[in-house]
Amino acid sequence: MGRGKIEIKRIENTTNRQVTFCKRRNGLFKKAYELSVLCDAEVALIVFSARGKLYEYANRSVKATIDRYKKACSTSGPVVEVNAEFYQKEADSLRRQIANLQGKIRNCLGEDVNLVESKKLKNLEKSLEEGIKKIRARKNELLRAEIEYMQRREVELQNDNKCLRARVSKIIETERGSQLLPGTYDGFPPMDSRTLLSGSVMEQAHHYPPQHETSLHLGMVLE
The missing domain is CATH 3.40.1810.10 (Transcription factor, MADS-box)
Known part of the structure; x- marks a missing residue:
């Protein structure tokens, strides 16, 4: 139950x-x-x-x-009106902050400085000097890194150049070893110009008969 x-x-x-x-x-x-x-x-x-x-x-x-x-x-009014009022106040606060930041940016660029008080100008000058120091330090850091990179690159190029020279020298030596010297033949001793001339004349005398033998042969054919 x-x-x-x-x-x-x-x-x-x-x-x-x-x-x-x-x-x-x-x-x-x-x-x-x-x-x-x-x-x-x-x-x-x-x-x-x-x-x-x-x-x-x-x-x-x-x-x-x-x-x-x-x-x-x-608070009078419904909840929607209360929320609208709250957001309106937040929006006004954000607008003031944006306007303040925009004014500071213009002052950093050298604009509207006539309207700035002496104390604020000193603070602005100090902030700019600190910013310049940071910018210079960052610039020097980047320059050092770039110089170190160029130095490493130069060393690498020098090593590559040495390797290429060594390869070229090796190729030239190999080609020189494979080529024959001038005036030499494979399996025969070197010969001078007089030997070549006499050999040529003897070969001609061996292969071609004298002139009278040729004429006699031609006469026999004609008969």
Whole structure:
């Protein structure tokens, strides 16, 4: 059997009323805790017993929540108007900050300095000097890095040049070793011009007959 409905009215029995108060109070505080944790809500709960005893629960601070409640109640208009007013104030604050930053940028560029006080000009000068020091230090760092890179690159190029020279020299020596010297033939001793001339004449004398033999041969053919 399920639990029956309880009539919502004042409990006349003092003991029963006190027991019910303790049970319902603890259940109410438990529900408030669960609501604050599950929904990330700001909860403040105040309970006075029939005897005037105070019981309270708050996930942050009861006083802060009450002050927030008073502030929300004192503001006229619906919640939408309140949010609009809040965002309008935030927008005005951001506009002022942007205008201030734009003025500082113009002053750094040397513009509108006639409207700046002497103290602000000194602070501006100091800021610019510190900025210039940082810029120069960064520039020198980049120059040193570039010089070191060029030096390393030069060493690499020199090493590559040496390797190329060594390869070219090796190729030239190999070609010289494979080529024959002038005036020499493979398997024969060197010969001078007189030997070549005499050899040519002897070869001609061997292959071509004398002139009278040729004429006699031609006469026999003609007959």
